[in-house]
Every structure is written in structure tokens, then in C-alpha cells.
Amino acid sequence: MNIAVMGYGVVGSGVAEVLAKNHDQIVRKSRQDDMQLKYILDRRTFPGDVNEHLVVSDFSKIIEDDSVKIVVETMGGLHPAYEFVLECLNAGKSVVTSNKELVAEKGCELLKAAQEHNVNFLFEASVGGGIPIIRPITQCLAANDINEIAGILNGTTNFILTMMIKEGMDFDEALRLAQRNGYAERDPSADIEGHDACRKIAILAALCFGKHVYPADIETEGITKITLADVDYAANWGGVIKLIARAKKLENGKITAIVSPAFVEYGSQLAGVDDVFNAILVRGDAIGDVVFYGRGAGKLPTASAVVADVIDCAVHIKERKDFGWGEGEENYVQSYLDTENALYVRFTSDNKEKALSDAQEIFGGVKVLERKDAPANEGAFATPVAKEGDLREKLAKIDGITVESVIRITDY
Numbered sequence: 001m002n003i004a005v006m007g008y009g010v011v012g013s014g015v016a017e018v019l020a021k022n023h024d025q026i027v028r029k030s031r032q033d034d035m036q037l038k039y040i041l042d043r044r045t046f047p048g049d050v051n052e053h054l055v056v057s058d059f060s061k062i063i064e065d066d067s068v069k070i071v072v073e074t075m076g077g078l079h080p081a082y083e084f085v086l087e088c089l090n091a092g093k094s095v096v097t098s099n100k101e102l103v104a105e106k107g108c109e110l111l112k113a114a115q116e117h118n119v120n121f122l123f124e125a126s127v128g129g130g131i132p133i134i135r136p137i138t139q140c141l142a143a144n145d146i147n148e149i150a151g152i153l154n155g156t157t158n159f160i161l162t163m164m165i166k167e168g169m170d171f172d173e174a175l176r177l178a179q180r181n182g183y184a185e186r187d188p189s190a191d192i193e194g195h196d197a198c199r200k201i202a203i204l205a206a207l208c209f210g211k212h213v214y215p216a217d218i219e220t221e222g223i224t225k226i227t228l229a230d231v232d233y234a235a236n237w238g239g240v241i242k243l244i245a246r247a248k249k250l251e252n253g254k255i256t257a258i259v260s261p262a263f264v265e266y267g268s269q270l271a272g273v274d275d276v277f278n279a280i281l282v283r284g285d286a287i288g289d290v291v292f293y294g295r296g297a298g299k300l301p302t303a304s305a306v307v308a309d310v311i312d313c314a315v316h317i318k319e320r321k322d323f324g325w326g327e328g329e330e331n332y333v334q335s336y337l338d339t340e341n342a343l344y345v346r347f348t349s350d351n352k353e354k355a356l357s358d359a360q361e362i363f364g365g366v367k368v369l370e371r372k373d374a375p376a377n378e379g380a381f382a383t384p385v386a387k388e389g390d391l392r393e394k395l396a397k398i399d400g401i402t403v404e405s406v407i408r409i410t411d412y
């Protein structure tokens with residue numbers, strides 16, 4: 001059986017490496033006579049690369065070759081990945097992708113195309129890098145009514161926050177290091193502005209709750225505004241700041257879905273997840289809480305998940321997997337303003353003591369936070385839990401303050 005890889009970047013070259021390195025095992029596990037990488041599609045050339053002879057720049061080579069039964073898409077981005085993948089599925093080729101943008105935006109449509117042509121469209125590597133999460137959710141936990149998922153879904157931002165918290169490194173320095181390590185997306189704003197985590201939680205929510213979730217409907221905030229002052233106040237509160245993506249099923253048939261930095265208590269399973277590691281907590285009615293932990297980014301961990309899908313496609317070449325991923329709906333995602341949580345607030349004011357006493361009264365009790373060497377006009381507090389819209393209205397009622405930072409507080 002022949003395979004093609006589209007996109008010879010970090011993940012694509014990792015896939016080629018794993019296919020070559022573990023060739024014999026992969027053939028055995030695929031139950032095939034052979035598994036060969038036949039083409040690598042890329043606009044660039046790779047002089048001296050071990051796979052230089054496989055590189056083609058013309059997509060038609062792949063689509064017109066009937067011996068290519070499985071195509072791996074590791075190009076990233078929506079276009080032309082979407083057009084190429086759709087054409088492959090329509091041509092009766094199974095597709096494996098690590099591209100979360102593609103799956104989050106077009107998952108429902110591409111699964112339908114795969115179904116129509118009796119082939120597979122698999123995307124284990126699109127969430128959590130090398131961590132098995134798509135299969136556990138759709139197979140191992142299938143007996144459960146999953147009502148909530150929350151996690152650290154972006155390795156780059158977790159790495160950056162860890163460097164800020166533990167090494168006192170500044171944001172730019174930590175981002176450059178993440179990029180050098182090959183964690184960051186082609187466009188790092190996808191990581192640091194939260195879009196990558198948003199796409200991943202959209203995929204998980206669609207799989208857990210059965211309806212397509214549009215990334216644009218998910219309230220998404222990145223980590224670019226987090227300062228070392230916030231890190232210190234989080235420590236005083238009793239935790240750390242993490243970029244948390246969460247989705248929850250509500251009794252009214254809607255869901256909440258939010259990506260944002262959040263205070264996480266030291267005792268939480270998510271608080272100790274550092275560096276490039278990801279952790280995903282899944283809450284099911286029969287199993288309770290399960291946490292999946294591992295390397296969420298990087299060449300070989302992600303290639304590991306891609307190649308596992310290639311093997312799955314080869315084994316199930318005549319069957320197809322149905323993920324029960326239905327069409328999306330307007331107003332399916334409830335506004336974050338109606339979601340309940342507590343907020344951390346950092347402010348400056350000429351009359352800090354009065355501002356804190358007003359906050360106590362308006363919120364009906366706040367926890368005042370402190371940090372060493374804070375400027376005299378800076379204050380911080382944590383509110384009680386309430387609907388976020390109500391909390392923000394109350395915050396606006398405190399006179400004479402400039403709000404410098406607002407961060408959600410989780411209960412995970």
C-alpha cells in the first residue's frame with residue numbers, strides 16, 4: 001500500500017521519519033504486504049534530504065495515482081489543505097491529518113465526504129499532539145454521557161507560561177525558544193492569541209456533544225496580556241495561570257465553550273502540567289473524571305499520532321469510522337456572559353483602600369490579594385462565583401479605578 005504526505009514541515013518530516021524507522025512493525029500492524037511512502041508534496045525542494053527523490057510539487061501526481069490509498073495532510077492552514085483533502089476523499093483515498101484548523105472548520109463536511117466515498121478521514125493528531133484523545137473519547141468512553149471537557153490544549157503557550165512562572169523569562173524570549181523547539185504554529189499568533197486551543201476545543205466539543213461547533217462562536221482570549229504581576233497574584237491566591245480551554249453541556253441543550261487564561265489551584269490536576277505538556281480532563285457520567293496527559297506538540301509525538309491513524313486506515317481500508325459528528329446550529333454556544341465563574345481583577349487607583357472596600361460591598365465579599373513590591377496604587381482581588389455578565393457589571397460600578405487585568409478563575 002502506498003502513502004503520500006502533503007507538507008514536509010515539522011510534522012510531515014516526522015511522519016516520513018517514523019514510517020521509515022518503524023517500517024517493519026508498521027507493515028505488520030497494518031496487515032499489509034508493504035507500506036511505502038511514495039510522494040511528498042511540497043513547493044520547496046530539499047537537496048540532500050533522505051527523501052529528496054519523493055518530493056513533488058504537483059498535486060495531480062498524488063490524485064491520479066491509484067496505488068496511493070492513504071494521504072497524510074500536514075500542510076497546516078485552511079487553503080489549499082481543504083481543497084486537496086476534499087479531492088483526495090472524493091477520489092476514494094483515506095486522509096489522515098494533524099491540521100486542527102481544517103478539522104475545526106470543515107470536520108463535519110469532510111467526514112460526510114469520507115462517508116460518501118467509503119473511506120476514512122482521521123485526525124487523532126489534531127488535538128493533543130501525541131496524546132491519544134480522539135479515539136478514547138469516541139471509542140473507549142463511548143458508553144458515557146460526556147458533559148464536560150477542559151484542558152491545557154496548547155503546548156506553546158503552556159511552555160511560555162511555564163518559563164514566565166518558573167524562570168522569570170520574558171514573553172518574547174520564551175516565545176522565541178518555543179519556536180526554536182518547533183512547538184509554535186507557522187503563525188505564532190494562532191498559539192498566543194488562543195486560536196489553536198479554540199480549534200482543538202471545538203473539535204473535542206463536536207466529538208463529545210455530537211454537533212459541529214464553529215470556532216468563531218467560542219469566546220477566545222490569549223496570553224499576550226499576562227504579566228509577571230498577574231503571575232505573582234495568582235501565587236498569592238494559591239495557584240498558577242494556565243491557558244484553559246473548556247466546553248460544557250448545559251441542560252437547555254446549548255453548550256458553553258471558552259478559551260482563556262485562568263487561575264488554577266495548586267491542588268488541581270491541571271496546575272502541575274508544565275512545559276510543552278498538555279492535559280485534557282474529560283468528565284463522563286459513568287467514568288467520572290479522566291485526565292489524558294502527554295506531549296501536546298513537537299515533531300515525533302505528533303507524527304506518532306499521525307502514523308497510528310495511517311495504520312488504522314490501512315487495517316480498515318474497506319470500512320469507515322463514524323464519529324457521530326452532526327451539523328452545527330446557530331446559537332448553540334451560549335454567551336460567556338451567562339457562564340458562571342469567579343474573576344481575578346487587578347486595578348490601579350489613587351484611592352486603593354476605598355476601591356477595595358467598595359469591591360467588598362458591591363461583590364458581597366472579595367478575597368484581597370497581595371504581591372511583593374507592588375506599586376502603592378495597585379490592588380487586586382478575587383470575586384465570588386457568579387454569572388460573568390453580572391460580575392462585569394458590578395466591576396464597572398467601582399468608581400475611580402483603572403482595570404489593568406481580568407482573569408477567570410476555574411474550579412478544575
Ligand code: HSE
Pocket residue numbers: 126128129153154155156157183184185191196296297298
Ligand atoms: N502549536 C501547537 C501547540 C502545536 O503548541 O500546541 C500542536 O498542535
